[in-house]
Amino acid sequence: MSDIKQNSDGDGAGDSDSDGAGETLVAAPILRVRDLSVEFSVPSADGIFGGRRALTAVNGVSFDLHAGETLGVVGESGCGKSTLARAILQLLPASRGEVVWMGEDLVGHPGLRERRRDLQIIFQDPLASLNPRMTAGDIVAEPLRTHRGEIGRAERRRLVAEMFERVGLSPVMVNRYPHEFSGGQCQRIGIARAMILRPRLILCDEPVSALDVSIQAQIVNLLEDLQREFGMALIFISHDLSVVRHICHRVMVLYLGRVVEVAERDILYRSPRHPYTRALMSAVPIPDPRIERERRRVVLEGDLPSPLDPPSGCIFRGRCSYARSRCAEEVPVLEELGGQSVACHFHNDI
Amino acid sequence: MNTKPSAATLEAALNAPRVHGRGVWGDAARRLFRNKAAVASMVVLAVIVLLAVFAPWLSVYAIDDIDWDNIQAPPDFAARHWFGTDGNGRDLFVRTLYGGRASLAVGVLATAVSLVIGVAYGSVAGYIGGRVDTVMMRFVDVMYSLPFMFFVIVLVAVFGRNFILIFVAIGAVEWLTMARIVRGQTLSIKRREFVEAAHAIGVPSHRIILRHTLPNVLGPVIVYATLTVPQVILIESFLSFLGLGIQEPLSSWGVLISEGAKVIEVAPWMLIFPGLFLAVTLFCFNFIGDGMRDALDPKDR
Ligand code: SF4
Numbered sequence: 001m002s003d004i005k006q007n008s009d010g011d012g013a014g015d016s017d018s019d020g021a022g023e024t025l026v027a028a029p030i031l032r033v034r035d036l037s038v039e040f041s042v043p044s045a046d047g048i049f050g051g052r053r054a055l056t057a058v059n060g061v062s063f064d065l066h067a068g069e070t071l072g073v074v075g076e077s078g079c080g081k082s083t084l085a086r087a088i089l090q091l092l093p094a095s096r097g098e099v100v101w102m103g104e105d106l107v108g109h110p111g112l113r114e115r116r117r118d119l120q121i122i123f124q125d126p127l128a129s130l131n132p133r134m135t136a137g138d139i140v141a142e143p144l145r146t147h148r149g150e151i152g153r154a155e156r157r158r159l160v161a162e163m164f165e166r167v168g169l170s171p172v173m174v175n176r177y178p179h180e181f182s183g184g185q186c187q188r189i190g191i192a193r194a195m196i197l198r199p200r201l202i203l204c205d206e207p208v209s210a211l212d213v214s215i216q217a218q219i220v221n222l223l224e225d226l227q228r229e230f231g232m233a234l235i236f237i238s239h240d241l242s243v244v245r246h247i248c249h250r251v252m253v254l255y256l257g258r259v260v261e262v263a264e265r266d267i268l269y270r271s272p273r274h275p276y277t278r279a280l281m282s283a284v285p286i287p288d289p290r291i292e293r294e295r296r297r298v299v300l301e302g303d304l305p306s307p308l309d310p311p312s313g314c315i316f317r318g319r320c321s322y323a324r325s326r327c328a329e330e331v332p333v334l335e336e337l338g339g340q341s342v343a344c345h346f347h348n349d350i
Numbered sequence: 351m352n353t354k355p356s357a358a359t360l361e362a363a364l365n366a367p368r369v370h371g372r373g374v375w376g377d378a379a380r381r382l383f384r385n386k387a388a389v390a391s392m393v394v395l396a397v398i399v400l401l402a403v404f405a406p407w408l409s410v411y412a413i414d415d416i417d418w419d420n421i422q423a424p425p426d427f428a429a430r431h432w433f434g435t436d437g438n439g440r441d442l443f444v445r446t447l448y449g450g451r452a453s454l455a456v457g458v459l460a461t462a463v464s465l466v467i468g469v470a471y472g473s474v475a476g477y478i479g480g481r482v483d484t485v486m487m488r489f490v491d492v493m494y495s496l497p498f499m500f501f502v503i504v505l506v507a508v509f510g511r512n513f514i515l516i517f518v519a520i521g522a523v524e525w526l527t528m529a530r531i532v533r534g535q536t537l538s539i540k541r542r543e544f545v546e547a548a549h550a551i552g553v554p555s556h557r558i559i560l561r562h563t564l565p566n567v568l569g570p571v572i573v574y575a576t577l578t579v580p581q582v583i584l585i586e587s588f589l590s591f592l593g594l595g596i597q598e599p600l601s602s603w604g605v606l607i608s609e610g611a612k613v614i615e616v617a618p619w620m621l622i623f624p625g626l627f628l629a630v631t632l633f634c635f636n637f638i639g640d641g642m643r644d645a646l647d648p649k650d651r
Contacts, residue, residue, distance in 0.1 A: 129544050129547045
């Protein structure tokens with residue numbers, strides 16, 4: 001398996017071309033996820049002798065991701081977004097399915113350490129994801145120590161300082177500890193740590209939802225700048241549809257661990273087909289007051305059903321105003337509709 | 351716009367004086383030194399340690415010198431028996447300081463033994479988790495349920511009475527609690543996101559334990575270790591009291607106290623002086639331990 005040039009010379013930081021993403025879009029996907037499922041075994045509610053039962057947090061998720069692409073993953077909290085990210089990284093074992101990274105299936109292969117070099121993650125809680133007993137510089141240097149042991153101390157320090165500067169932090173702060181930084185700065189440290197090996201994919205697990213709104217924009221812009229410069233792909237997990245709209249090329253909507261709709265960003269935001277996506281969309285305010293006043297709001301009724309006891313047939317059935325008897329009997333599959341896939345029996349009637 | 355750092359600014363930044371952060375340890379030390387009881391205890395303890403270390407040079411008498419003129423004599427400054435003498439005419443001041451050597455050595459060494467075993471065992475069990483953890487901790491439970499005295503008596507019976515054996519025996523028992531503490535802390539630290547981040551980077555397990563989980567459990571471990579020292583000193587005293595501890599002519603506070611207790615009516619100084627040293631030392635360790643716990647308490651942060 002030959003390495004793509006742009007990534008193998010990880011040191012040639014600044015000189016990678018910004019349109020690299022465009023040309024590789026037609027090539028084979030760097031990440032292919034097929035039928036990925038994650039189950040947890042939880043103690044069952046009835047009595048101490050009730051034994052354990054399976055909770056399916058992610059259920060049969062499939063998608064492709066191309067180099068330089070940004071895929072948004074949206075859904076309410078508890079829909080399995082974060083679990084999906086961890087299963088892709090093999091931080092959680094998948095119970096079924098494949099995660100094919102650069103042509104190799106990662107599921108159940110512990111020899112992953114080398115692969116993880118070009119697969120990184122940014123976490124939701126910026127402070128919690130940094131070791132309080134390590135300096136910011138050591139935190140950012142850790143991937144280098146782990147994977148690029150051949151790099152000497154001085155060179156490592158230079159690379160770290162450069163990365164600090166690149167993510168908008170002053171290199172004089174390398175000796176400070178995480179609790180001395182603000183939330184936004186901590187997230188910049190997290191991004192620097194993820195970027196220092198020049199990965200090909202960064203999973204962003206709600207990277208801005210713990211931050212102030214004004215800082216959210218800075219972090220999102222930083223990610224975009226870095227993507228333009230280094231051409232890595234992003235999987236951007238969020239419950240905030242406006243942020244996703246801003247940064248993502250394609251969006252995948254999860255509901256109770258299943259994909260209910262995937263589409264190109266513009267198509268999805270212009271014409272969402274799945275009733276759940278519509279409900280989500282209608283909760284986002286539209287900047288134009290005229291349209292905002294005239295549109296029909298779809299209000300989601302009821303709560304997210306328990307993933308321990310999902311409804312038969314279509315999982316959205318209990319909250320769907322279009323539900324008919326067929327929805328209870330048959331699980332809708334994702335149907336390809338040109339740039340958009342929807343898992344609903346009646347997407348044509350809606 | 352591409353904001354690639356220019357070589358000049360980077361150079362300047364690298365050469366600029368580095369801002370040194372205040373680490374969590376630095377903060378804790380600062381808080382500890384603001385705690386008056388803890389600081390006073392450290393001073394007193396330092397004096398006791400110095401006295402014990404320099405015992406041979408502090409008195410004209412050696413530990414086994416017998417003064418035939420002063421048998422079981424009360425403190426007498428003219429004869430330079432500051433603490434008096436014992437029933438064999440040996441100087442109590444020297445014996446108390448030598449006793450301190452033994453007691454402190456047993457306390458520190460046994461605690462160190464328990465620290466090393468407990469931390470290694472607990473962090474491995476907690477980090478691996480699952481079935482390995484269950485088996486390892488069940489073993490600890492079984493050890494816990496063994497009667498300690500029985501264990502020590504068996505050891506003494508098998509290996510004879512011996513200084514090293516005492517702290518091995520005590521350490522072997524004390525590590526159990528240490529292992530439980532470390533394992534519990536590791537379990538909770540393991541779920542923190544920065545450990546997950548280390549996993550995601552691909553940091554090997556032993557490095558995750560050494561660099562990520564261990565430094566973060568060290569706070570409670572240090573506190574517990576500080577509180578273990580006096581406990582061990584007490585256990586040693588108890589063993590000596592039963593005649594299983596340090597052997598003559600060497601001595602420990604426990605030995606001296608048990609001798610003193612027998613003659614409390616006729617020669618109270620034989621109990622008072624070693625007892626005072628033991629009590630003060632125990633208090634010091636406890637104050638320091640409390641101070642450390644307050645200093646490291648994450649609630650204040
Ligand atoms: S399949 Fe039925 S219940 Fe499910 S979303 Fe479509 S209409 Fe609603």
